[in-house]
Amino acid sequence: MRKILVALTGLALAAAFLSWGLFPSEVSVAEAADGAIVMRLAHINAETDPKHKEALKFKELVEEKTGGRVKIEVYGAGVLGDVREVIEGLQLGTNEVVIEGFGTIASYTRLSLLDLIPFMFRDRAHFDNMWNGEMGEKLLAEAGEKAGMELFGPSYRGVRVVTSTKRFTDVDGMKGLKIRVPADDMSVKTWQALGATPTPMAMSEVLTGIQQGVVEAQENPPILSYNFGLADACKYLIRTNHRWSADVFMMNKGYFEKLPEDIRQAIIDAGNEAAAYASRLITDGEGECFTKWADAGAEIIDPEIDGFREATKTIVEDNFPDLVEWVDKIKSVQ
Secondary structure, eight states: OHHHHHHHTOHHHHHHHHHHTSOOSOOOOOBOTTSOEEEEEEOOSOTTSHHHHHHHHHHHHHHHHTTTSEEEEEEOTTTTOSHHHHHHHHHHTSOSEEEEEGGGGTTTOGGGGGGGOTTOSSSHHHHHHHHTSHHHHHHHHHHHHHHTEEEEEEEEEEEOEEEESSOOSSGGGGTTOEEEEOSSHHHHHHHHHTTOEEEEOOGGGHHHHHHTTSOSEEEEOHHHHHHTTGGGTOOEEEOOOOOEEEEEEEEEHHHHHTSOHHHHHHHHHHHHHHHHHHHHHHHHHHHHHHHHHHHTTOEEEOOOOHHHHHHHTTHHHHHOGGGHHHHHHHHHOO
8 A cells, every 4th residue: 555655656756856865845735624734744663662652742742732733644653654765755745744763864964874873872861962952953953954854853762782583792793693784884884894794674574584584683772673573583682782873853844944933843842842752751661671572582681892892983984984073073972
């Protein structure tokens, strides 16, 4: 069904816009019969996932703050497509809002790769201070300008770990490991530096890929991994804690700027509040999630981390020198 929807809205147009790296500014704002503005919010996560709860909270807050002048329709679980498709949907008009990782828009702005750098954040406090402070605002504003998007409402997505069918306790033990990674250069370079064999793959295909032996492992926040059913296939959860990632709300900037000013502000405020709500859900749920993994039969492993840090310490300067200045700024945040 979703493939038909995307096809009907014009894949050729999507390819053209992707080649430019920008979204179009000529967009229309759809209205319901009662005159309310209708926005479709898309994400790929299950209804049990904090991201879906964040979407519902955003819907509640937007409709409340606009007095019903805006109505949000939530489409989760990949109903409107996978990550690439829902982001393309912002330009095709199949959806108006997306909640997804900041690191998923590298095709539109290289600044997105900052979300994918291993071991850049010292700890959770450093992550929060960056994203919720002046540096985070500047990063979203500059990335949004380059991508043709309005980016707002950063939330804690969870620290990333490895779930695997093979056991390892240090960087040497994962040599040659066939690991699923997102389709971005930073992730590929990172796992190559660690000696693994990275395979880009859509998240919706990972469980089947592991079951069929196409890949032996994957890396994601533990809650997301559990909600995608990976505890049924992976008997080892290795707490590499290699990346602290943020989810953000995304909208087509041309569409967003056509909205009345008070509605734009209500959307931003609602996104920030919903993001804070989602961050609390993730934080409260992480400990419980490790228990769920253990109850499902997984061995929880805390590996020796120094080797991972050493192997990846020059990833940015060797492969992405244009990001070095931003990395230094982020690391300087107290």
